[in-house]
Amino acid sequence: MSNLPYYDDTGLSAAFYDVVSSAYPFRGDIDFYADLVGPAGSSVLELGCGTGRIVIALAERGYGVFGVDLAPAMIQRAAMKCERLPPEVGSRIALMQGDMTRIVLDRQFDGAIIPFYGYAHLGTPTARADALAVVARHLKPGGKAAIHLPAHAMLRQPLGDEELSGPYNAAGDSVRIRVVARTFAEDTGRFRQVMEYTLIDPAGTITRQSREELVYHAVDRTEIVRNAERCGLSLAGVLGDFDGSDTGREAIYVFVRRETAHTSVESYGVPD
Structure with a gap:
């Protein structure tokens, strides 16, 4: 049996993504992202939204959420789940199939997140730099971004x-x-x-x-911080878990968008 790429349209990973993700020991990630963005009513850009677990949870708390995912099978499942929501919740959600390294929207957000290792899917320094530029482009000055990565251990x-x-x-x-x-x-x-x-x-x-x-x-800390600084994102901290501890199995980078930022999505990272 040959291996399919994960989230392939012909595979089963998208259909059972929620089963697998529920087995991960994340505790408090929704609270963390809500606190990061600000009060209910704030706007959030989620890059790598998967089947919509976080999109829906934040919308239920009163946030306006724009979710983006590269995999059509994942965004389709997110859309199906959103269709079953009460209208007052579903109206706070917008979904888009797209590439987190390339999207250009006509608005900015109070906060941006790349949860559950989505950034770690990016296979080159250039792609990772471009994704950070997308985050900076779509964050309001003073807005915060969180990028959730697996710790190397x-x-x-x-x-x-x-x-x-x-x-x-x-x-x-x-x-x-x-x-x-x-x-x-x-x-x-x-x-x-x-x-x-x-x-x-x-x-x-x-x-x-x-x-x-x-x-x-694996994403090197020096690389992500350097490229974030280049596009106008200042490092606010790195956490080891969503409870605020410094060490753990996670690496959660928090950035703040400066007043001026380099927001071009053209590649400017280190060579591949």
Whole structure:
């Protein structure tokens, strides 16, 4: 069985993304982002919004949220979830399929976030610099941005017995999700993880299966801070978890948009 790219339209990772993300031990991320942006009624740009977990949670608290994701399968699922919301909540949400390194909107926001390792999907220094320029372009002066990355120690964790399983519909069909391979290349900072998704009917017969490859890239602190400064974002702090601790399995960078900023999305980062 060949590996599909993660979030591929023909795979299963988008359909069961919420199952996998719920298994991660994030606590307090919604509170953190709400506090970062400001009072209810403020506007938020979320780059890499996935299936809309954070978009919806912030909209339910009264924030206006614009969510962007590169994967059509993910943004489609976010849209389906938003359609089921009460009108007063759904009206606060806008969604767009797009590239976080290239989008140009005709507005600025009170805050911007790139949650749940979305920035780590970007595979070159140039792409990461361009994404920071997009953040700066769309932040109001004084607005704050948060970029959630995995700490390098987390990327180095060896493969263990990692499996999720359970029913997923009223008919009694079940899904089994396993991590079947994991590598981290110290020289390139490339993290690769292969997830196997298996659908099983009530009789125990496998009805569908896919293996999908998730890739992250370790981001050097010097690189992200340097490129942020170049486009008008000043570092306010780096946290190890959403509870405010300095150390942990996460690396949450918080930036503030200066009064003047270089907001061109043309590449100006270090060479690839």
